[in-house]
Amino acid sequence: MTTPPLPLPCTGARLRRLTRRVTVFYEQYLRSVGLRLTQYSLLAHLDTTPQSLLALAERLEMDRTTLTRGLKPLVAAGWVVQHPGRDARQRLLSLTPDGVAQRARARAVWAQAQLDLEAAMDRSFVAQLNHTLDEALQRLKPALPEDN
Amino acid sequence: MTTPPLPLPCTGARLRRLTRRVTVFYEQYLRSVGLRLTQYSLLAHLDTTPQSLLALAERLEMDRTTLTRGLKPLVAAGWVVQHPGRDARQRLLSLTPDGVAQRARARAVWAQAQLDLEAAMDRSFVAQLNHTLDEALQRLKPALPEDN
């Protein structure tokens, strides 16, 4: 009774579909530390060294405003703090000691998820997938709107 | 003391990152017909022949509840209608005449976006990317929770 998924000519739909499923896969693991995949990604890119919102957004290639909201649960959990910088417009972000501990816990769980993903999909295939995704992003960049 | 936050070899983060950017690319075009990429995908998978929510969810490999909400704007716009089926539990979905017309308009715009994407990233590379994404999904499926 299950209709096989249609072969999509749309690269965007393909990406969204795979991303949905892969996210579900990782989050099966990350649930044990109370994190979503994006939240883990934020923690992994934060440190005790303060860093501005915009700088973080650029490193993650995420929209600034997505970050503003995505950080809220992490701040509420006491893992991240925001302080004003010399430039009073900036909100410098850094990990608290609890945040460092949570990042360490999360890293271990993430590592197991990544290992299991590579076991399920074949290690060399995942390496090739990673490379293809990076290459795609590089090729796409010139066609994207300037992120001002 | 603190580990420098280097980009991690996380396949999930890579996928989410590329998906974000590719979605932005497509939606630059789809804005002209008032559609998001996911909404276009829904329209493209609907027809005048009625189809149950669950059947559509399986074809798109989307969560059932995501679809419930994603269809609302399309229904509100008068492009999609829901009728009860012989099985009174089902909500059969089909396109209205306006929906068929909108789908046609959207297809033309999408096709231009896809062409431009292939021009920007190289046609053969996009073909390889599409294949890799499909292959990844196939390999991942056995490791995913049963979608009951």
Add this chain to the structure above:
DNA sequence: GTCTATAACGTGTATATGCACCTATTTGAT
């Protein structure tokens, strides 16, 4: 030193996503 253009953020709005939980209907065993 003032004034304005720019830069760094936040908020409002609309959709996207999936899990937990709930309701209504149908099926299947007795």
Add this chain to the structure above:
DNA sequence: ATCAAATAGGTGCATATACACGTTATAGAC
């Protein structure tokens, strides 16, 4: 025919995502 199990679907909740618009503060021109 009856009732429990299974099925189709919805709702509450918590993020994820990005664009338009507004606010505050710094920087550059004069």
